[in-house]
Each structure stands twice: as C-alpha cells, then as structure tokens.
Amino acid sequence: xxQIESESSTxxxxxxxxxxxxxxxxxxxxxxxxxxxxxxxxxxxxxxxxLEVIYHLLSSTNNSRLIVKAKTDDEVESVTxxxxxxxxxxxxxxxxxxxxxxxxxxxxxxxxxEGWVGHPLRKNYPMEKKQFVNLxxxxxxxxxxxxxxxx
Amino acid sequence: MEDKIIExxxxxxxxxxHGVLRIKVKLDGEIIVEAQPIIGYLHRNAEKLAExxxxxxxxxxxxxxDYVAALNMELGHVLSIENLMDVQVPExxxxxxxxxxxxxxxxxxxxxxxxxxxxxxxxxxxxYCFRERERILRIFxxxxxxxxxxxxxxxxxxxSDVTPKSIEMIKEWTEDFVDKLxxxxxxxxxxxxxxxxxxxxxxxxxxxxxxxxxxxxMQRASGIKRDLRKDSPYLFYEKINFEIPTRTEGDVYARFxxxxxxxxxxxxxxxxxxxxxPQGDFxxxxxxxxxxxxxxxxxxxxxxxxSPKGEFGIYLIGDxxxxxxxxRIRSPSFANLSxxxxxxxxxxxxxxxxxxxxxxxxxxxxxx
Numbered sequence: 156x157x158q159i160e161s162e163s164s165t166x167x168x169x170x171x172x173x174x175x176x177x178x179x180x181x182x183x184x185x186x187x188x189x190x191x192x193x194x195x196x197x198x199x200x201x202x203x204x205x206l207e208v209i210y211h212l213l214s215s216t217n218n219s220r221l222i223v224k225a226k227t228d229d230e231v232e233s234v235t236x237x238x239x240x241x242x243x244x245x246x247x248x249x250x251x252x253x254x255x256x257x258x259x260x261x262x263x264x265x266x267x268x269e270g271w272v273g274h275p276l277r278k279n280y281p282m283e284k285k286q287f288v289n290l291x292x293x294x295x296x297x298x299x300x301x302x303x304x305x306x
Numbered sequence: 307m308e309d310k311i312i313e314x315x316x317x318x319x320x321x322x323x324h325g326v327l328r329i330k331v332k333l334d335g336e337i338i339v340e341a342q343p344i345i346g347y348l349h350r351n352a353e354k355l356a357e358x359x360x361x362x363x364x365x366x367x368x369x370x371x372d373y374v375a376a377l378n379m380e381l382g383h384v385l386s387i388e389n390l391m392d393v394q395v396p397e398x399x400x401x402x403x404x405x406x407x408x409x410x411x412x413x414x415x416x417x418x419x420x421x422x423x424x425x426x427x428x429x430x431x432x433x434y435c436f437r438e439r440e441r442i443l444r445i446f447x448x449x450x451x452x453x454x455x456x457x458x459x460x461x462x463x464x465x466s467d468v469t470p471k472s473i474e475m476i477k478e479w480t481e482d483f484v485d486k487l488x489x490x491x492x493x494x495x496x497x498x499x500x501x502x503x504x505x506x507x508x509x510x511x512x513x514x515x516x517x518x519x520x521x522x523x524m525q526r527a528s529g530i531k532r533d534l535r536k537d538s539p540y541l542f543y544e545k546i547n548f549e550i551p552t553r554t555e556g557d558v559y560a561r562f563x564x565x566x567x568x569x570x571x572x573x574x575x576x577x578x579x580x581x582x583x584p585q586g587d588f589x590x591x592x593x594x595x596x597x598x599x600x601x602x603x604x605x606x607x608x609x610x611x612x613s614p615k616g617e618f619g620i621y622l623i624g625d626x627x628x629x630x631x632x633x634r635i636r637s638p639s640f641a642n643l644s645x646x647x648x649x650x651x652x653x654x655x656x657x658x659x660x661x662x663x664x665x666x667x668x669x670x671x672x673x674x
Binding site (some may be wrong): 165166167169171180192193194195196198209210211215218222237239240243244247264265266267276280282 | 426520530608634645674
C-alpha cells in the first residue's frame with residue numbers, strides 16, 4: 156500500500172486523494188489493478204507557489220470515480236505505460252500548464268504551435284503579449300512576436 | 307520495385323476531415339503503416355477564457371465547444387456550477403433541460419449521419435438529415451430565440467419557458483420522425499456499397515477503448531455497455547424508460563447502428579418528457595439575472611454528463627471569489643480522436659475517411 160498524504164472530496168462526493176509526486180506512477184498502477192480501468196483526463200493547476208497535477212480515474216465495471224492529485228514543482232513520472240490515452244492528455248498538460256512528464260514517448264506541444272513561448276494556463280502568463288504563427292517552408296510552425304511574420 | 311514508405315498529408319483543409327484535422331499517414335502501397343493525427347488548428351483556449359470572468363460568463367465559451375450540440379455542453383457547465391454552489395432548480399426546468407438536450411442529441415447525430423454518408427460517397431442522406439435537423443432547429447428557435455448557439459441554460463433554471471406553440475411543434479415532429487429515420491437508415495444500411503466499405507473497418511477492441519478513454523457511442527459499439535444517463539443518473543433520467551443500444555463488432559458499421567438506435571431512444575425520451583412535463587416555475591426566483599455574476603463559490607465539482615460524443619464534464623475549482631480559479635473541460639472527442647492511430651493501422655487508405663468520420667470529431671471541442 157502506498158501512503159496517502161491527505162484526503163478530501165468534491166461537492167458531489169467523489170473521493171480526492173493526495174499522494175507525493177514520486178508515488179504517482181506506483182499509486183496509479185495499484186489503482187488500475189484495483190479496477191480503475193479508465194483514465195478520463197490529466198490536468199494541472201497553477202497555485203502560484205506550486206503546481207498540481209490531477210488524474211481523474213473511473214472504474215467502468217462498478218462505476219466508481221477517484222481523483223488523484225500530486226503537488227509538484229514541474230516534473231512527474233508519465234503514466235503512458237498504463238493507459239495509451241494518457242499520451243495526448245499529458246502532452247496537453249505540458250502544452251498549457253507546463254508540467255513535464257518523465258519518460259513520455261513524445262512530449263511535444265499538441266494544441267499550440269511548437270516554439271510557443273510560455274504556458275497559457277499559468278497564472279503569470281502575459282495575456283497582452285501576442286504571438287503570431289506562420290507555416291515555414293519545411294511544413295513546421297514558426298512562432299514570432301512580430302505581427303508581420305504570422306497570423 | 308523496391309519497398310518504399312510514402313508519407314501523405316491528409317488535411318487540414320479537406321472536406322472529409324470534419325473540421326481542421328491533419329493526419330500524417332505513412333503508406334506502404336495503399337496500406338496504412340502509421341497514422342499520426344495533428345490537432346490544434348482551432349485552438350482558442352476556452353479554459354483560460356472561462357477563468358477570466360464570473361461563473362455565468364463562461365457559458366458563452368462552453369457553448370462554442372461542440373457547436374452542433376451546444377445545449378449538451380451548456381448542461382455539463384450548468385450542472386457543475388449548480389453542484390458547486392448548491393443551487394436548487396425547479397422541477398419544470400429540469401424536465402425542460404432533458405427535452406432540449408435530447409432534441410440536440412438527435413440534431414447532432416443527424417449531422418453526423420449526413421456527413422458520414424457524404425464521406426462514403428452518398429449525397430442523398432445528407433439532404434434528408436439536414437431536412438430533419440432543420441425542423442429541430444426551428445423548435446429551438448421558437449423556444450430559445452437562436453438556432454445554433456443558445457446560451458439557454460441559466461444557473462437555477464432556464465432563460466425562457468417552453469411555449470404552447472413549441473410543444474405543438476415538438477408533438478408534430480415526434481409523430482413522423484421515427485419513420486423518416488427508418489428511411490434514412492435504409493439508404494445507408496441497405497446499400498451494398500456502404501455496408502461493404504464499413505463492415506470490419508476501423509476496429510477498436512474493448513481493451514483499446516478502455517485504454518484510450520474512449521466513451522459514448524464508440525464505446526458502446528465495442529461492446530461496453532455504459533451510458534451515464536443510466537449509470538449515474540442526473541436530471542430525471544432514472545424516471546424515464548429507454549434502452550442503451552450496444553454492438554460487439556467495434557467497427558464503423560456498428561457505430562452507425564448504435565447512433566441510429568440512439569436517435570430512436572432519444573425520440574422516445576422526448577415523447578415521455580412531453581407527457582411528464584409538470585407546471586411551475588422555469589427558474590429559481592432566488593437567482594435573478596443581475597445577481598448571477600456576483601455568485602461566489604469554494605470547493606471542487608465535477609458532474610459527468612452523457613453528451614452525443616461521450617462523457618463530458620467540467621471540473622471547476624473555486625477559490626471563494628466570483629471567478630472560477632480553474633476550469634478544466636473533459637472533452638469526449640479529444641479522447642476518442644486519440645485512438646485514431648490504432649483505428650487506422652493496417653487498413654487501406656480508402657478506409658481512412660470512414661474510420662475518421664465514425665469517431666464523430668467536432669473540432670470546437672477537440673481543440674477547445
């Protein structure tokens with residue numbers, strides 16, 4: 156059994172457990188073996204002094220739900236070895252929140268263009284600074300702060 | 307001739323990508339060796355936008371996620387907020403919500419059926435489907451005042467009541483919709499070309515479905531009987547009789563059959579709602595419109611709902627102010643689309659459009 160740091164629940168009674176960031180992968184593996192066979196989403200929250208990574212689990216056989224959270228500075232272990240669907244969700248979390256996932260097969264930006272500066276869902280992201288994207292000759296996206304160099 | 311792998315770009319500007327999907331396909335002859343979907347062309351970060359204003363203001367962005375089923379998106383948002391703030395909703399409003407959501411589910415599936423037929427080279431079902439959808443949109447126009455993006459569900463109820471004229475319109479529609487649906491299904495399902503192009507194509511095993519987090523009709527077509535309207539009932543779904551259609555083949559044809567059957571079940575639900583619709587208020591008078599933006603909340607809430615594409619829900623974190631601290635959208639199309647590499651591998655390039663359109667991706671929701 157892996158140590159749970161603390162526990163709470165959402166307004167409609169879904170259990171939320173906190174684990175330490177080193178225990179994320181073993182804890183989720185244990186939960187998967189207990190019957191939580193679906194990973195609904197991976198997300199991250201910026202609490203200004205630390206980041207939090209959140210996993211929503213669902214057991215499709217007995218319909219129970221579990222939310223697993225871990226405080227992190229900027230890096231956690233990837234869970235793509237457990238669920239194939241984690242691949243895109245982790246890429247999105249890296250793209251928008253800026254949490255790195257160790258041992259991820261292809262940790263690149265998914266929604267924004269490669270080369271984008273900053274992670275938009277961080278609370279200190281400069282909203283007034285616009286970035287422009289253009290398609291270069293080699294078929295990859297280029298990002299620039301000059302409005303003449305993109306759309 | 308030597309063996310050579312060719313890389314082909316499919317999209318982002320292609321009529322059968324249902325939006326702006328780009329797939330990098332590696333081909334060995336006409337067999338797909340590897341398919342890599344590239345998304346993000348319609349990204350506008352609805353999560354950040356919803357975190358910038360008061361709780362009800364997020365609704366206009368949530369509307370624009372899955373723009374062909376905007377009411378289903380609104381439902382997920384409004385249920386999550388009401389759960390977070392412990393808002394009581396009058397019974398009549400809840401029944402109206404079921405009515406609207408099921409009508410919108412049919413409208414969404416009709417668009418899918420029409421465009422899917424178009425992808426398979428059949429133009430006729432497209433016109434038939436849009437004719438039927440037009441009647442639903444006229445009903446929405448009568449009730450909400452708009453045809454595509456409604457902003458109709460409010461915290462504590464709905465914005466306007468169902469009028470007697472619209473009830474007449476819905477009754478008239480329920481009378482012959484199922485017959486019309488039979489007609490549309492026959493055009494595709496009895497066509498030798500359609501069936502031979504879809505049967506055994508784009509297969510997903512139940513293990514892959516769970517591993518990718520695929521939900522909704524795609525999951526039910528692979529033999530996993532799950533529907534949140536039955537499994538964790540919200541609104542009044544436990545008081546309504548309907549069945550969950552499932553198939554075990556997991557191919558494109560099975561998804562077609564599941565979605566068509568779902569439309570029949572939704573029409574059944576609409577009929578039952580019309581019988582059960584109680585009299586009373588259509589919104590909670592405690593939550594008058596000007597004070598909605600001043601509502602404050604703390605805690606966390608996630609209410610899963612069954613949208614036409616699968617499990618949709620909004621995970622809200624409140625920090626005690628009137629602006630949500632974090633809004634996270636669980637979008638079903640995003641997870642469904644991530645299974646494309648498995649769905650396409652080993653099939654021929656001609657099967658690509660069939661498999662991609664069977665996932666029913668709507669890019670407002672995939673890219674958010």
